Amino acid sequence: MREYKMRRGEHLEDRVGDMASFIEEYFGSVTGREEYKGSDLYVVKDPDNPVFDRVLAGAVEYSGKKDKLALDIEERPAEEVIAEGHVDAAEDAVSVKNDFLKAATGRDAKARRDSLKLSVEDDAETPDNV
DSSP: OEEEOOOTTOOHHHHOSOHHHHHHHHHOOOOEEEEETTEEEEEESSOSSTTEEEEEEEEEOOTTSOOEEEEEEEEOOHHHHHHTTOHHHHHHHHHHHHHHHHHHHSOOHHHHHHHHHHHHHHHHHSOTTO
16 A cells, blocks of 8 residues: 655645545446545445556545545556457556546656655664664
8 A cells, every 4th residue: 555645735635525536537436445544445346447456545544644645556467458458458557547646646756756765765764773
């Protein structure tokens, strides 16, 4: 499960009013809910894109901090997808995921990568047994 933070000064609830509808717009019908870190996330068991096997997404709430967007996508093996003739769907899967994250967080792939690098560098500077 990956968690994505918002752009500075923005909040997830301002960008995404109805999370269930937002997820359905990108991935398909929501089929259930699952708990993650005390928050209810939405499950899409049969996503529209044949590359995706299962999608789990939603807002993770933290007291005293801004909410983050959680996203976990289980993908089918590439060989299986290609054997079924869904080569175009594989290319589309990357676009769908990036478009979803950009619309929800306001951050493009480059900004998300840069943020991830900074958090890894910050973790490396923190002593282990403190």
